[in-house]
Amino acid sequence: MVGLVGGGGWRVGDDAAGGGGGGAVAAGAAAAAEAEHMRRLHSHAPGEHQCSSALVKHIKAPVHLVWSLVRSFDQPQRYKPFVSRCVVRGGDLEIGSVREVNVKTGLPATTSTERLELLDDDEHILSVKFVGGDHRLRNYSSIVTVHPESIDGRPGTLVIESFVVDVPDGNTKDETCYFVEAVIKCNLTSLAEVSERLAVQSPTSPLEQ
């Protein structure tokens, strides 16, 4: 399974610099970029009964396209496979807006109430906090950032998603991280599929950044 098989280099820091000289340099550079983004943008301070993690996804689509999907706070179903419906309370979409998300059947939740904490179109940062719902994910907070990169000589996008959340009663930190990571992996896999499909439909010049 593409999205869920372990050891696929999903977690930040999983990438080991190996191989030949050129490869090592490139891998090292990529790892350094990830580490810098992590340090600067994805700082969570998990408490004693919380767990935290970060995942990365490399997408063969230009950053503006990927960001247009990620930033759709009012339409997460455009790329998130587990969302069946989403309604933003009130009128304008702004920091502090709250959305009511309906989750598809078969999953251990039916609704999630989520607040927009940060939306930065210049730095490409989206931050969302869960403020209600029946998912058992209390004090869940996530940060998603997208960064331009080059993949096979074409414009690509590095997506980093990090989160922190309380560990629910009855579960371990490891289990909680595992579950949340599984959901995020599905979301990022779908984001890649949708973005790459849209990129093919509207070709972009390789020179465009």
Place this chain on the structure above:
Amino acid sequence: MAEICCEVVAGSSSEGKGPECDTGSRAARRRRMEIRRLRVVAERGAEEETSGKRRRLDGGGGEASTDEEDREVERARYGFTSVCGRRRDMEDSVSACPGFLPGHHFFGVFDGHGCSHVATSCGQRMHEIVVDEAGAAAGSAGLDEEARWRGVMERSFARMDAEAVASSRGSVAPAPTCRCEMQLPKCDHVGSTAVVAVLGPRHVVVANCGDSRAVLCRGGAAIPLSCDHKPDRPDELERIHAAGGRVIFWDGARVFGMLAMSRAIGDSYLKPYVICDPEVRVMERKDGEDEFLILASDGLWDVVSNEVACNVVRACLRSSGRRERNRSSPTSNLSPRQSSSSGDEAPNDGAPSAAAGSESDEESAAEEDKACAEAAVLLTKLALARQTSDNVSVVVVNLRRRKL
């Protein structure tokens, strides 16, 4: 046994009363809505039964003339109902295909999750695929009947799963009723259970994938013909771990903390941990002992035990037998509360003519179909009264052979 049925119904009504008192008019309104949905779907089932009967009348002669192996072509006597219940969307599907193979009848219950289109596809295609595979297997003379049916079912489920994946790849437009967003090019995150029964002259074949269930009532005992595929079933847990997956208890045991069943049609994103291989059981029929077969989704089984379900159905079918003799009211054995809530009793016909044998025979057949439908409706009402939180789909098949 009628007393047990009445007590069960009365008990469930009392149980349902508590929350109703607490929440007042809202619960009452919801219950009325549920009953309305139930009535609508039950009527639709009746229509399908009528058309099914027409097909049987047309096909019966042909089957009799072409299939000399069977001493007689047994007519299917069945009823089903499928209701949304308290869930927001209807994602269940039911399939009943009498005479889909010479001397054989097909029944299936498919409980979808994530969206409805995989279950809908199963309802439309599974029986056709089984016909195809049974035809291909007819030539393998070396296999005994059990091995042959096992192979037919395993190949059919694999083909149905492949079709579910292919249809969500955009090669075929989604069904009009499907709610999937068009933006998503795949629907790998949609799936369905599948419990299927093929009723033949000598065997009942049951193939199951997921947590819907088939139960046979034989000699007064409830015999499960399928075993629910829950992720924490020891052998399923072992298989998932061996494949590199993980089961996490998150509102119940779930694969990756996500899906509450270990086998399903579709759900490509969870393969190879969630597989579509059916468990197949081939049960030899026992005349004089086999009473009926129940296929249902977990919307029923989560709140009604196998034994209670069998008691309810037996009381319904027995009541039908009694009605045949004395033409009493169709719902005479129901408690006053249930009688008043159904509200669609058919008026009694005039005295039947003793002279018309075939007419009486046909009337009796229709009566038996109606009894099965009533049994399915009653089970559904019981599940709703016990606050099931899911869609409910029930098929009841009468297995008693009629003496000619």
